[in-house]
Structures are given as structure tokens and as C-alpha cells.
Amino acid sequence: MKIAPIDIAHKTFARKVMGLDPDEVADFMRDVADQMEEIIRERNSMKESMRQKELQLMEYKERDEALKSTIHTASKMSDGIRADAERESKLIV
Template sequence: MPLTPLDIHNKEFSRRIRGYDEDEVNEFLDQVIKDYEIVIRENKELHNQLLTLQEKLDHFSNIEETLSKTIIVAQEAADEVKNNAKKEAQLIVKEAEKNADRIVNESLSKSRKIALEVEELKKQASIYRARFRTLVEAQLDLLSQDGWDSLDSSRDRNEEIERQREVKELY
């Protein structure tokens, strides 16, 4: 068990003939008691400071551990978000490429269809022109024939017959 200031104060030494001066020993013991009390008090204060600092150290160690875990979780979450964004971007690009291919294919199909329709219309226009040319030529041939003079006289004759009928009907 450690020595206390009270133990020092209560210490009694046996007396001998040629012993030390009692007053001098008592003064020295009083000085030792004071110094020992100071040392004990400082030791208690240092011990209390040590406990306080240990508590703070434990607290900051816990905070450090928590922050470290939080940083790791945040990094993992950021990596996951980044990977998900990359996957989503790839899906969007693939979908856009599919849509672009579909639009190009539809456009090519429509273009081919329109080209076929244009060709068909050109053929029909060519046929129409040929038929119309044939008809016009036939009509011109008919006009250039001498038979028109006889038609004019037969028309006059038909008109004359018609007038005569009308006159007969009146009477």
C-alpha cells in the first residue's frame, strides 16, 4: 500500500543516544509531507486530465471511425450511381440507335415506294401522251379528208328536212 502524508506525519522514530536532532528530523519530515502532498495532488490532477483526454480521444476515434465508414458508404453509393448512369446512358444510346435505324429503314422504304410510283406515273403519262397523239393524228387525218364537204351539204339537207317537218306539223 502506498505511503500517505498522514503516514509520514504519524511516523515515530525510536530514540537512541547518538541519534539525529529531533527538531531537524521533524522539520525535514514536515517538508517531505508538503512535497509529497503536492506530488499526490499533481498526480491526481494529471490522472484526471488523462481520463478526460482519454475520453476525448475515444470520442474522436469514434467520430473518425464513423466518418471513415460514412466515406466508404458514400463512395460505394457514388460508384453505384455512376455505374447505373453509365448503364442507363448505354440503354438510351442503344434505343436511339434502334430508333434511328428504324427511321432510316422506313425512309428508305418510303423512298423506294415513291420512286416506284413516280416510274409508274411516268409510264402512264407516256401511254396517255401516245394515245392522245394517236387520237389527235386520227382526228387531223379525218379533218384533212375530202368527206367533210359532203357532210356539210348533208347537214344542210338534214336541216331543210327538219324545217319542212316543222311546217307540216303547224298545218
């Protein structure tokens, strides 16, 4: 069973003779609920931050692939130009 901060804040207990101080229990439960809310907010913030980082990583990977492809194409073009230049130099001689 999941417990939400609001459940903690509003939880009541049966009173018994010589039981705990209800005000002290209520104060403690409020503190626990507040801390739980903060942890949930922090977790949600971290999840969003992680999602943003994953999107950035995907973008960087796409850029990396584009750069690799560009370098490969440039290398092929360079090889072709070099081969053409060598052919032309042999024709001149």
C-alpha cells in the first residue's frame, strides 16, 4: 500500500489509557509528511533532469553520427580527387 504525505499528515490513532501524547504524535507525523513531500519533489525534479539529459545525449549521438558520415564522405571525396590528380599527372608526363 502506497502512503502519500497527506495520509501521514492526517493519520489518526486510537487513544488508550497511558498512551502517547497526541500532540507530539501529530507534530511528528507532520514533520514526516513534510519531509516526504520534499523527497517526492526532489525525486520528480531529478527524473525531469534525467529526462533532459537523456534527450541531450540522443541529440549528441545524432550529431556524432552525422559528423562520422561527413568525415567518411569527405575521405571518399579526397581519395577520388587524389586518384584523379594522379591520373592527370601521368597523362601530362
